[in-house]
Amino acid sequence: MDTIPAILRAAAERYGDRPAYVDGDRTLTYAGLLDEVRELARRYVGHGLAAGERVVVWGPNSIEWVVAALATTYAGGTLVPANSRYTGHEVAELVDRTGATVVMVADGFLGRSQLEELLAASEIATVRVLGELSTLSLDHRGEERQVREATAEEVEARADAVSPDEVADILFTSGTTGRPKGAMSAHRQTIGVARAWAELGGVTADDRYLVVNPFFHSFGYKIGIIVGLLSGATLYPAATFDVDQTMQLIETERITLLPGAPTIYQSLLAAPGRADRDLSSLRLAVTGAAVVPVVLIERMRTAPPEGLAIDHVVTAFGMTEAVVVTMCREGDSAETVATTCGRAIPGMETRIDDESGELLVRGDYVMLGYLDDPAATAEAIDDDGWLHTGDIGVLDEHGNLRITDRLKDMYISGGFNVYPAEVEQALMRMDGIQDVAVVGVPDERMGEVGKAYVVGTAPADDVIAFAKERLANFKVPRLVETVDALPRNLSGKVLKTELRK
Known part of the structure; x- marks a missing residue:
């Protein structure tokens, strides 16, 4: 059955005592992961989480992030990951x-006080439980709440009731209007795309996978x-x-998989x-998110000292x-x-619009749609089911895709998508700025x-300081x-x- 609770149970049964995660000195087996997820899910339910309710997880990659996320879907909830670099205002939105x-918050990450930032925002009225990721402890709102003891049987019934067609997660991506949009995926979609990727990459339980890509992405x-x-791989x-x-x-743990941005x-x-x-x-590196120089791929495949001697180097194209x-x-x-992003994976097809x-x-x-935004969904996905990506590209005779330009103004900084309209919206609130383009x-x-x-x-230094207070670091203009x-044109x-010239 293609639900996240079902594949977690299957992984625990199949891989049992094999390590699922290694984080510093801590190792968690697949059986141990299921136990921790079940316990946190039980506490979620005891704190009043109802089936279908949303849980925001805000923090960097860690075992605790994984447990908080999987416990959300195990309890029948919907996961909403938040960028670990976001400000309290952005998460509050x-x-x-x-x-x-x-x-669930990783308080203190990068020397900040995320709990204080979030509590200072007035937009979090719906939040009943504010938890701390580092200890997986719940109820950090400055007061004690009465909670009930949910039973293990109750939690298993919640997990059993999850349907492959239910929304598993909502991942936010910015649009050209500058307002983030929540892309909703069903359990079957989240699992299906991961299965296709793992099969193409030949991922097995013998792999040791260093995950530098953020879990919120x-x-x-x-x-x-x-x-x-x-796959049963061990994740770091x-x-x-x-x-x-x-x-x-890589050296001490004999890491075999390292996907990531070209940087x-x-x-x-x-x-x-x-x-x-x-x-x-x-043995496997998968990259994308930016233009990849041919010489980089060659050096990644070349033996030391010139290269990295990675057996299998591939590029891919995707979007939230x-x-x-x-x-x-x-x-x-x-x-x-x-020079290309490869061919469509099984279950997907591509074409280039003849006119544009x-x-x-x-x-x-392709996502179910944008959260509470049928107009944006209809604009993105046409009546025939084609998602309009906003990228201009060409397909060669083998079906390999090459991205040549962007219809949108989005740019990629350090592997992260940045949408100028969102930055411009923030900067226009600053005194001393009459107009701005990024x-x-x-x-x-x-x-x-x-x-x-x-x-x-507005002086340049003040503009940058103003942006840093309101935007994640990767969105802040450097110049x-x-x-x-x-x-401007006539319209x-x-x-x-x-400006780019």
């Missing part, structure tokens, strides 16, 4: 939009946590990416201590609304891997960073230029192509 009744959650449950969650720690982990592999190749490390255990759409296959040439050149995708893993500009380390063109009197006026639309 997710809570407000979803009506979440439980929020579909790449870390669905292509990480769910792939683990399906990384809270942040540190190149020296990554190399040490991860570029950092490894450029690391001063790489020659002293044995990274030969790596469809997770994985295309993927290269083993045996594809370095040029195919670097836009990539359209259709299939089993575009992505090339950056050697991050791929692209934001540049804000500002009309007004600010003051201009007399923004270039008033900002001509961002001129």
Whole structure:
């Protein structure tokens, strides 16, 4: 049965005492994972979580994140991951939009006080339980609540009642309007796309998978946590990416899988201590999210000291609304891997719109729709079921996809999608800014960073400081230029192509 509780039970039965997660000095087996998930789910239910209610999980990669997320669906709830870099205001908006009744927080991450930030926001009226991820403790609202003792049988009945067609998760992605949109996926979709990816990558219980992709993103959650449950692989969650720690982990734990953005592999190749490390255990690397240089793929496949000697290097294309759409296959040439995103995975199909050149995708893993936004859903998915991606691309004679441009203004900074309209909305609230436009500009380390063109009197340093208070770090413009006026066409639309020049 394609539900997350069902595949968790199956993993515990099949892989039992095999390690599911290794996080620092702590190892958790698949059987132990099921036990911890059941216990937290029981406490969720005892604190009043009803079937279908939403739980926000806000924190970096950790075993506790996994338990909190899986316990949500085990108790019949819907998971809403929040970006670990978000501010309290941004998370409060997710809570407000979803009506979440439980929020699990990694307080103190990156030296911040996330609990204080969230409590300071007035938009979290629906939240009954505020928990702390590090200890999986519930009820951090400054007062004690009466809770009942839910039974184990009650929790198992909740898990049994989950349907493959129910919404398993809502992952938020920003749109061109600047307001985040919640992409809803059913259990069967979240599991199906993870199964397709794992089969194409040949993932097995013998693999040791270093997960640097954040769990709040579909790449870390669905292509990480769910792939683990399906394959029995051992996952190593990384809270942040540190190149020296990554190399040490690869060497000492004999890591075999390392999917991630191109910047991860570029950092490894450029690391001063790489020659002293044995990274030969790596067998599979899956990258994407940005333009990948052919030479990078070649070096990833080349033997040391020039390269990383990774046996199987592939690229893929996906988006929050469809997770994985295309993927290269083993045996594809370095040029195919670097210049294309591969072919449609089983269950998905692609085509290019004859008039606009836009990539359209259709299939089993296209989202159910956007949360509480039928108009945006209808705009994204047409009557024939084709999802309009907003990317311009071409398909070669083998069906390999190459992205050539963007219909939208989105840019990618360090592997994260940034939508300028959202940044502009935030900056327009600042005194001294009359008009603003944000575009992505090339950056050697991050791929692209934001540049804000500002009309007004606000000093550049103040603009950046204002953005840092309200936006996740990857969204904050790195460059600010003051201009007399923004270039616009006759209809008033900002001509961002001129700004990028």
